[in-house]
Amino acid sequence: MFWERFYKLCKNRGTSPNTIAAELRISSGSVTEWKKGRMPRFSTAKKIADYFGVTVDYLLSDDSELLSDKSEPPATTKENRAEANTSKSNVIFLDTKNIYLIPLFESVSAGLGSYADSDVIDYVPLYIANAAEAEETMCIRVCGDSMYPKIEEGDIIQVHKQDSVDSGTLAVVLLDKEEGLVKRVEYGLNWIELHSINPMYKPMRFTGPDVQRIQVVGTVKKIIKSV
Numbered sequence: 001m002f003w004e005r006f007y008k009l010c011k012n013r014g015t016s017p018n019t020i021a022a023e024l025r026i027s028s029g030s031v032t033e034w035k036k037g038r039m040p041r042f043s044t045a046k047k048i049a050d051y052f053g054v055t056v057d058y059l060l061s062d063d064s065e066l067l068s069d070k071s072e073p074p075a076t077t078k079e080n081r082a083e084a085n086t087s088k089s090n091v092i093f094l095d096t097k098n099i100y101l102i103p104l105f106e107s108v109s110a111g112l113g114s115y116a117d118s119d120v121i122d123y124v125p126l127y128i129a130n131a132a133e134a135e136e137t138m139c140i141r142v143c144g145d146s147m148y149p150k151i152e153e154g155d156i157i158q159v160h161k162q163d164s165v166d167s168g169t170l171a172v173v174l175l176d177k178e179e180g181l182v183k184r185v186e187y188g189l190n191w192i193e194l195h196s197i198n199p200m201y202k203p204m205r206f207t208g209p210d211v212q213r214i215q216v217v218g219t220v221k222k223i224i225k226s227v
Contacts, residue, residue, distance in 0.1 A: 137159065139157065142154070146196035158221045184197070186203075193205045
C-alpha cells in the first residue's frame, strides 16, 4: 500500500509524512486521506517519488515484498524493466507516465434510478494514451440491473466526457439534470430513446420539447468488473 511505503521512506529520512508534505506543498488533508487507504493522484505520487529518488511503481505497487525492512526501493525503471524482459514472464511493463489515477464517482443509475453524486469516492489507476484524454475521463460505479448482463450492479465504467454521441452508442446521460442513467441512446427525427439491455425494462422515449430533458454526459469506453 502507498501509505506504508511513504511512511517507511519518511522514517528512513528521520522525518514525518506531514513534514515532507509541507515541503512538497501537499495539504495535510491529503496525508490524512492516505492514512485511510486512499491513493494519491499520479502527479502527486510522481512528486514524492522524485523527492525520495524512487519510482512511482515502488510507491503504488501492491507487491508486499517491497514492504520488507530488508528490501530497498528501486531507484530507476529502465534497469528493472530490462531485467524483467529477459525472464519468461508474460507480464508487460507499461510506461508509468501513461498511468493516471482517474476519479471514481458514486453513483449513476442503470435502471431503478438514483442521483448522480458529485463527490469523488476513490481513484482508479488506468493506462491512457495521453494527458488530454485522461483529463476527459472519469469512472462511475453503476447501480441497478437495466444493463444486465453487459453491465452489472457494482461494475465500474470508464467514461469519456462529451456532450453528444452517435445513435446506438452506450452512454451516460442525465435526465432532468439530476438522475444519471447508463443507456444505449437512439435518435429519431423528433425523438430520443434510451434503451436498456435487460428486456425487463422498456425503452424510454422523449419527443418534441421533452428531448431537452436529456443531457449526454459521456460515452462508455470500458467496463471494469470484479470477480
